[in-house]
Amino acid sequence: MNRISETTDIPVGISACVMGEEVRFNGGHSQSRICQNQLAKHFKFQPFCPEVAAGFGIPRPTMRLTGDPANPTLIFSKPPSENAGDPEKDPGNPQLHDLSKQLTDACQPMLDRCEQLDGFILKKDSPSCGMERVKIYQPSGHPHEERGAGLFARELMQRYPNLPIEEDGRLNDAQLRENFVMRVFAHHNFRTEVAGQPSFHNLLQFHSSYKYLLMAHNQTAYRELGKMLAVAHNEPLDALLKTYQQQFMSAINTPASRGSHCNVMQHIMGYLKQSVESSARQDILNVFEQYRLGEVNLITPMTLLSHYINQNGSEYIRAQRYLEPYPPHLGLRNQV
Ligand code: SF4
Numbered sequence: 001m002n003r004i005s006e007t008t009d010i011p012v013g014i015s016a017c018v019m020g021e022e023v024r025f026n027g028g029h030s031q032s033r034i035c036q037n038q039l040a041k042h043f044k045f046q047p048f049c050p051e052v053a054a055g056f057g058i059p060r061p062t063m064r065l066t067g068d069p070a071n072p073t074l075i076f077s078k079p080p081s082e083n084a085g086d087p088e089k090d091p092g093n094p095q096l097h098d099l100s101k102q103l104t105d106a107c108q109p110m111l112d113r114c115e116q117l118d119g120f121i122l123k124k125d126s127p128s129c130g131m132e133r134v135k136i137y138q139p140s141g142h143p144h145e146e147r148g149a150g151l152f153a154r155e156l157m158q159r160y161p162n163l164p165i166e167e168d169g170r171l172n173d174a175q176l177r178e179n180f181v182m183r184v185f186a187h188h189n190f191r192t193e194v195a196g197q198p199s200f201h202n203l204l205q206f207h208s209s210y211k212y213l214l215m216a217h218n219q220t221a222y223r224e225l226g227k228m229l230a231v232a233h234n235e236p237l238d239a240l241l242k243t244y245q246q247q248f249m250s251a252i253n254t255p256a257s258r259g260s261h262c263n264v265m266q267h268i269m270g271y272l273k274q275s276v277e278s279s280a281r282q283d284i285l286n287v288f289e290q291y292r293l294g295e296v297n298l299i300t301p302m303t304l305l306s307h308y309i310n311q312n313g314s315e316y317i318r319a320q321r322y323l324e325p326y327p328p329h330l331g332l333r334n335q336v
Contacts, residue, residue, distance in 0.1 A: 007327070009044040010188045011116060015123035016047035018168045023049040027059045030123055032168045034177065039121075042327055043184070046117065050128040050152040054099070054106035063099065065127045065136045069146040072136045074099040074127055100151060103128060107152045114160055118191060119184035124167040128152045131167045162249040163187065174335035179255040181332055182325045186210065186252060189321070190245055198241060200233055207244075212322035214251055216264040221251030255336070262292045265305055268317060275312035284308070299333040 016023045020031035035045070052058060065072035075097045114120070123129040130150040135143040149157065157165060164183035170176045194202045207229055214222040225247055232240050256264075265288050269281065276284075284304055291301045306323050326332065 007185070007188070008042055010042055010118050010184060012039075012043040012045055012184060013110070013114060013117050013120040014045045014047050015121065015126070015129045015168070016049035016052070018121055018123050019045055019047040021047055021049065023052050023058055025051075025058075025060050025062050030168065032121070032171065034171050035121060035168070038330060039181070042330070043119070046113075048110045050103055050107050050110075050150075053110065054103045056099070063127050065134060065148065065150070066139070067136070069136045069144050069148050072148055072151075074103055074151055103151050104155060107155060111155055111159055114156060114163065117163065118188040119164040119166070119180070120156060121171065122150075122153050122156075122165060122167050124169040126150050131157070131165060162245055164249075174332070175255040178332040178336045179253075181330065182213075183249065183252055185326045186213075186321070187249065190248070195241060195245070198237055200237065200240075203241060203244060204229060207248075208316070209319050209321050210248070212264050212268060212320045213325060214248070215267070216256040216260045216322060217254065218251035219260075221247060225251070258292050258294065261298060261301075262288050264322065265301055268305060268309065268320070268322075271313055271317045272308050276308055280308075297334055298336050299331075302333055 014035060015030075017028075017030045018032045018035060020029050020036060022029045024030065035043075039045075051060065051063070056063075062077040063074055064077045066075050067073045076099070122131045124131070125134060127134055128150040129152055131153050132149055133147040134150050136146065136148050137143050148154070153165075156163070164180055164187055166176065166180040171180065190206060194206045207225065211222070211226075214225065225244065228244070228247075266285070269284065272281065284301070287296070287301045287304055290296045291298060302323070309317055309323060
């Protein structure tokens, strides 16, 4: 198992404008400082602009989604000016300007490459890249109440339901950022340690190392995955890995609450019963309580716990990814 702090080249896709490339319709960018300054230290970003790939050019007219919210169409927000007013070229039928196929066809090579990625960061609100809440317009020009995903994002999510995907704007939220980065590392670990060298033994090792992290995020999935593996040794491996990964990634999809973290930290404390004297144990429990009440952030109890686990913990407990799910110097536990 690689030390997580040494991992520096996790492949993650990103909307090119979020990476700072000047590919927006107006020739600008939407650079994210979090991606540029913090995440780029460990993620090897692979920028992609669906609209440039589709040949729409820079600058280009703005685009929007229109029609059926369940299956929207990409069109120019206004017909290209050279056609405006020409009844033959611009008869007012938005279908004439349907850009959906041109865009989705151009995205296919990138979508194929996404099999080798461990996450994707998308630009919010874009009719191509937006992950959710993208406006879909009615023929009247007013948006439907129902929102949707941009066309590239939609295909990405359908094809790779286990891939951690987040929007640039949501990464400003410390909890969502922490959860996204944790999922990217978990996806990477599964892809390289289990899917890349498939065996029941490797799956068990992976599961064992993620036990407490799973417990913090979803107690039900933690129990069910444990039960599933207990009787799965004769199952066809391909199907087992697929089911396991799907249930595992979905279980860690939402941030763990302070209460869940406290519960897990108390479980881990059980491993220190014999080796840490009771007054020190009480001090640690007091810090857990401060964390539960929101007086300190997760880094405080985790640093204390990790200190004692590193000194006195068994190999099994020291190998728990919960203690270090991503490189500590990212500072993500300082903020949640
Ligand atoms: S949001 Fe997507 S399509 Fe639009 S400029 Fe950024 S990368 Fe290109």
